[in-house]
Amino acid sequence: MLQSLQKDLVHEVDDKDLRVIVIAANGPVFSSGHNLKEFTVVHGKTNHADVFDACIKLMTTIQTLPVPVIAQVNGLATAAGCQLVAGCDIAIASEKSKFATPGVNVGLFCSTPAVALGRAVPKKVALEMLFTGEPISAHEALMHGLVSKVVSEENLEAETMKIAHKICQASRPVIALGKATFYKQISQSLEDAYRLTSQVMLQNLELKDGQEGIEAFTQKRKPVWTNSLE
Amino acid sequence: MLQSLQKDLVHEVDDKDLRVIVIAANGPVFSSGHNLKEFTVVHGKTNHADVFDACIKLMTTIQTLPVPVIAQVNGLATAAGCQLVAGCDIAIASEKSKFATPGVNVGLFCSTPAVALGRAVPKKVALEMLFTGEPISAHEALMHGLVSKVVSEENLEAETMKIAHKICQASRPVIALGKATFYKQISQSLEDAYRLTSQVMLQNLELKDGQEGIEAFTQKRKPVWTNSLE
Amino acid sequence: MLQSLQKDLVHEVDDKDLRVIVIAANGPVFSSGHNLKEFTVVHGKTNHADVFDACIKLMTTIQTLPVPVIAQVNGLATAAGCQLVAGCDIAIASEKSKFATPGVNVGLFCSTPAVALGRAVPKKVALEMLFTGEPISAHEALMHGLVSKVVSEENLEAETMKIAHKICQASRPVIALGKATFYKQISQSLEDAYRLTSQVMLQNLELKDGQEGIEAFTQKRKPVWTNSLE
CATH class of the missing domain: 1.10.12 (Lyase 2-enoyl-coa Hydratase; Chain  A, domain 2)
Structure with missing residues (x-):
């Protein structure tokens, strides 16, 4: 998934007609982050390191792309999925969306997501999320700066497209x-x-x-x- | 305007009786920033550079003044006008005020305003404003930290004066x-x-x-x- | 008080059963900060310096402890008391709580509290508090990131314990x-x-x-x- 997303993000990067990228998901989950089964001992430290490297590469790519990247969130964004929202340039969420960093529940503290989260929301909000693993609502995410807009589920795509179209009108x-x-x-x-x-x-x-x-x-x-x- | 504002800010700086400065505007616009006509090719790069230097000097002066500087905003603050609000120590806005960085609409990204804006509001809010040029409301500005108080238009001056008088009671x-x-x-x-x-x-x-x-x-x-x- | 708090924070630090620390207060004040009588000339500069050193040591200890520290605030938190809230990992406040940095009223600007406050809330909010000494409400503190949750007074302890218990379930x-x-x-x-x-x-x-x-x-x-x- 990380490699596929990486490929999708860059494959038309030099095309003048590429003006904005929207990351969205099908189904009730925006992204639940890494597949924890890849982190069992049997996969080995080298494979674990490769996964984190791919994740960081993706986050860095989003920031270095010449076009804005919008996260269109409709549902749950957890762990590296929450990091992905925090790492995008703009994030629009539907009211039912929730955001969490629950790694602590499985003994794997969300330290890489904390890099993006800790730069998006106030320290106390980030630490309560990281220490408890409990989700915050879309409106809390808006108040604390994790997303820049919250709309109803039925308006989510229209609102995201409005922003995307506005960006397409610029040079x-x-x-x-x-x-x-x-x-x-x-x-x-x-x-x-x-x-x-x-x-x-x-x-x-x-x-x-x-x-x-x-x-x-x-x-x-x-x-x-x-x-x-x- | 930049030079006049600069002169007004510093001309009584050493007077013990100067205790607080309020920047306000007449009319429906707080400040719409630079006069874009100064940025045509005919004015030349040296003149353009002089304008940005004067603007940065003003922002730096506000921070280095020995007294607090309050922006009293009643209306629209855009581009370098939005930067001016972000650059003041305190900002009080009326409910009808709006804030935008619309440079992108005229092909001139608000990169200098982004310095002050990006240090005042969450990254996602700043980037949505910068990429779309769309305004945020006074209440959004309060929620995101661009201003520290929002009041009705008729209470704006009284509220600003209350804060100013409180500051005057200090040493x-x-x-x-x-x-x-x-x-x-x-x-x-x-x-x-x-x-x-x-x-x-x-x-x-x-x-x-x-x-x-x-x-x-x-x-x-x-x-x-x-x-x-x- | 600083020494007693310091001692309480560290005395079981290596005990595996210590999993979370809650700082709370009895009475209508969470903490009003330093005892200003210790700052009279008669106590001398060395004693003054010792007080600030003890305060900074406490703040640093909170961050370096291996367990989360929660401020459970029910009432007024001012000056170094407000700094203590800002310096904790998590802060939960009752609706009646208020937060202020009123040192300016007694000619002693809250410069050390400003370190923690200025990293917890937007610059404009911090400066308005520091320049005027006026308190902000619990809901303002939540909106601006000084606390991560606000609940009614009767739910304060239960809500804090809920978070503390969640943390105790982790490794x-x-x-x-x-x-x-x-x-x-x-x-x-x-x-x-x-x-x-x-x-x-x-x-x-x-x-x-x-x-x-x-x-x-x-x-x-x-x-x-x-x-x-x-």
Whole structure:
């Protein structure tokens, strides 16, 4: 599953027509994370390490992709499944969705999910989830920042598509530059972050689509993007 | 506007009677950020760079001022206007206020606003705003930490003044020391932060107003501040 | 009080039967922080420094303990008392609880509490509390991440015990490894954090209780923990 998801995420990465990726699931579970049967002693430490490496590679890929990745959650997201939600750029959930890190119940603390979760929600919320394994509701996930929007189940796809379509109206290289810069600056000091982003603003203005956007604005017309990297 | 605001912020900075600054606006817009017409090719890269430098200087000034800066928001705050709200120490908004980073619509990703926004609200909320350009409401801004209070439009000024008056009852050098220390420690490791602030607590106790405050407390009387830097 | 609390926290630290610690108070105040009378000039700078050192030692101890520490708050938590709540792993509050950092009123800015508070709630909320000294309600504390649950006063103990009992059902060394790793990774870069936690997951799988947990899961039975460090 990790390899299949990885492949799906990158296989059209250079296609100009790829503008946004939505990760959704069929059935009542968004993702329940790793298959614990792969973690029995018989599979061996090397295989275990491979699984975690594949998982981290997937999380890193999501952040380095030039297009936004949206998690469309309708149901339960647990352990590495909760990590996947936390690791996406945007997450929309239906009201019935729940989020948990229950590894502690099977003696395997959700330490890798904690990396993403601990950067998405307040420390106390993360630790209560990690120590108890108990789920939080979609509305709690919204209040605490794990998802950015909660809607009814019947509106979930429409709301996700609304956001996706909005993103498709923007210039691909502008979104790509903005996304890469966001993740780069967010771990820097305020001074370094402002120094970096000022340079990026100038770089953005020199893009063909940067110039077109400003020109269209001053001419009170809709911009026509080239989506060119120049 | 940036230069005028910069000048207003600093021109009485050493006056002991300056105790708090409130940034407010007339009309339905708090601030819509940069004038995009300054970003056309004809103005040239050097001018563009000057604009971003002035903007960063303003944001840095707000944090380094010895008095708290309150954003009193009644209406729309977009792009660098949203950054201004995120960059103030405190922000109070009326219920009708909205916050957005819509640069993506004109091909200029709000990368500098993202520095302040990404440090004020959860990552997913920031990225949805940045990728779609869509506004969030005042109540969403409160839930996600962009503002610290939301009140009705008719109570906005009274509520802001209540906070401002409360700050005016404190000792200026105590507030100045506390503010400078807060921003210094917040980016440090927990250990370094505690080491720094322990020293600052001792320094604070040696201030004339630090001693007066403790003495007044033990004598069950109101303190009389000298506002002296000694 | 700091020394007594410190002693209570560590005196059974190596006892396998110690699985969770709850900090609660009798009476209408959870903790009002330092005794300001200890900060008069007559006590001298060395004594003042000793007080802050003891306070920081306590906060550090809470994070380094191998078991979760829960603050059960029923009433007012101010200054270093608010810091204590912010410094615990989990915090449950009754609806009547309030949280404040009012040092500014007595000329002693809550700079050490600000370390914990500023890492628990959004910057604007922290600064409004620090600059005005005004309290926030339990529901505001929940919304902003200072506590992870708010319940009615009569349900407070039952709710806290429910969480504590859930934690007692887990393996002590698994919880200990997870807690230590959480605090270690949270201040690292995303890359370093994932590198560290992948190794920790493998280490966790090699624990006796890690193997037992996975085995019990595949055999569809309840795990029986040894709580052994091996």
